[in-house]
Amino acid sequence: MRTNLIRHIRATAALFLLSGSLAFAQDGVSSVSEIDKAYHNWYNLDAMLDKVPGVSVNRAYNELLASKQPKKKVVVAVIDSGTDINHEELQGRIWVNKNEIAGNGIDDDNNGYVDDVHGWGFLGNAAGENIEFETYEYVRMLRKLAPKYNTVTSAQGLSEAEQKEYNTYLTTRKNYEKELTERLKTKENLDAFAEVLEHCENLVTKHLGKDTYTVQELKAISTQNQDLARAKGWLVQKYNQGFTPESFKAYKDHIDKYVNYHLNPEFDPRSEILADNPEDINDTMYGNSDVIGPRADHGTPVSGIIAGIRGNGIGIDGIAEHAEIMALRAVPSGDERDKDIALAIRYAVDNGAHIINMSFGKDFSPQKHFVDEAVKYAESKNVLLVHAAGNDAKNIDNTDNFPTKQLQDGTRASTWLEVGATSKNLDKTFVGDFSNYGKDNVDIFAPGVDLVLLAPGNKYDKMDGTSFASPVVSGVAALVWSYYPELTAAELKDVLLQSSTKYPKLKVYYPTEEKGKKTTKFSTLSATGGVVNAYDALKLAEKVVKEKSL
Incomplete structure (x- = not known):
């Protein structure tokens, strides 16, 4: 299932393409205290008692089950x-x-x-x-049907069963081409972004004389060098918009997975690993x-x-x-x-x-x-x-x-x-x-x-x-x-x-x-x-x- 992670990534992609900014949910943190407490356990709360439309689990335990034993x-x-x-x-x-x-x-x-x-x-x-x-399933279906139908231009002359297969082939091909085009375009933009990022970071690290830097060190740079000043300004803008190198890499890796795995008709791990x-x-x-x-x-x-x-x-x-x-x-x-x-x-x-x-x-x-x-x-x-x-x-x-x-x-x-x-x-x-x-x-x-x-x-x-x-x-x-x-x-x-x-x-x-x-x-x-x-x-x-x- 294309879960909420993908929904966020799609929103992020749109934001990136429109404004050049990137923002990501952080990876799992080690304790709940590091996460917004306002959302902690809210699904257990009660709409009447807690004024939060949860599913009243805490109320059930407190009022109905305190003296009961499960069977x-x-x-x-x-x-x-x-x-x-x-x-x-x-x-x-x-x-x-x-x-x-x-x-x-x-x-x-x-x-x-x-x-x-x-x-x-x-x-x-x-x-x-x-x-x-x-x-994706439609990619597997396309892989199976393409050898038979990729040169067929009309359902005329096909049997009833073949017409059904041919229509399935057309649908899966349409889905495949649409999503592959979208992902390749996103990949192209990410690659361009990565090129600019690398150039700017090289200017900053060379100026600082170190391989890594903090945002504070970046913002503290004072220079008359126009190229360095532009690089600093671009990077500061991205960090202010929520960008981090880690999040960018995670997003880029995710898009690469689409191209290399999910939308790759040649990718078939099942035959190699399970052989069923x-x-x-x-x-x-x-x-x-x-x-x-x-x-x-x-x-x-x-x-x-x-x-x-x-x-x-x-x-x-x-x-x-x-x-x-x-x-x-x-x-x-x-x-x-x-x-x-x-x-x-x-x-x-x-x-x-x-x-x-x-x-x-x-x-x-x-x-x-x-x-x-x-x-x-x-x-x-x-x-x-x-x-x-x-x-x-x-x-x-x-x-x-x-x-x-x-x-x-x-x-x-x-x-x-x-x-x-x-x-x-x-x-x-x-x-x-x-x-x-x-x-x-x-x-x-x-x-x-x-x-x-x-x-x-x-x-x-x-x-x-x-x-x-x-x-x-x-x-x-x-x-x-x-x-x-x-x-x-x-x-x-x-x-x-x-x-x-x-x-x-x-x-x-x-x-x-x-x-x-x-x-x-x-x-x-x-x-x-x-x-x-x-x-x-x-x-x-x-x-x-x-x-x-x-």
Whole structure:
């Protein structure tokens, strides 16, 4: 899923091209105290008591659960990029496969996965090699179809099946050419910027007689040399605009990844590292027990929202104290494969997960039937699936965003929740300007803007995205289910939807990068018109369980 990081990078690119300035979110910092305290744990707060439109988790613990004991541990499978299971805030919260002996190289429980103590990595091999980067799905589809259709100029004479393939080829080629052109233009501008930067820095370092300098030293330069003065002025302007060499390098590296990996039809790490057939769901002899992987920067914050330790005074407070995270690594930097997602869902179900959080998505799904069958399997086994709606500011009633609860057989998954993102501002900016929406296909909203979350290596960072709204709902679901396990997954879903906090009179901007263009009622952007609420969900759950027992 193109998460909030990419949204910020797109905004940064626009800012750079228009004004020559650059600004970046900092890398994860070591403590919450270094991050704006105004956003710390706001998703746990209550709209009435705290005047912050969180999901009332703290109120639920204080007023409803203080004298109650949970009835079961809830296992939440996090299908994601990888999770730092060693993070200080996740200790004791990671699922353990008690039937597997770690590190002995044997599939002790005969589930088909060797040494899967905390989950499984579907992006690696037995030798410990892992896929970090991947192409986008439409690039893979284009790579497959181009040899057959790149010389075809008309659908005339093609069979019905070939016409469908040809239309897919045209669509993927259009997407590819459009995005590649944009990225190459950005790369060209960045390269030009880098050339000017190097020239100016060389003049400054030569004048100072040292290889590095501080901004203070730069500003203190006094010179009659016009070239040096211009270089100083240019650099000072950039630093005042938020530029740092580190942030510029990070942005340049990111654009290079697009060109070298995501949009490169020749790039095919799957064939080298996994050597499987991604179109054969029965070809499962790949993967490894590494659930952290080379990029745990997405699964770690997701897991922390759901089950991070509460009240330890270290960092953030997760939502569900009695939840465990089953870590399933299946989402690379780039688009995930349908086969990996389908197998990850099946792994979660077969190994005892009660909830599956899916904070990823893409525009094309060539093996959607793999995922659909896995979704139906999860549904049949009473598993709740929670999916992030996406960060493209689109109405997904009209735009594809996979995976989806709408199945190819015409039915809908009954235990699926689709989640959009809200901010802590109960005004026109309440809905994240990036969040997808849809009266039919988005079920509910949850906090997903300006959240202080876990980052790998015992660090923390401020993030946004529906990727983080989804685990808020997963966390609330796990909290409710741990006290009311009598509920079925479908009943739990209904409880969360019916108890959501409504804001019937609230007008908000339509999600878009261009704020202020058009407003709508918040109630029109999802099926419920509400935000998940832990306090009210627990109260309704108790009522439903009592009625069931009569």
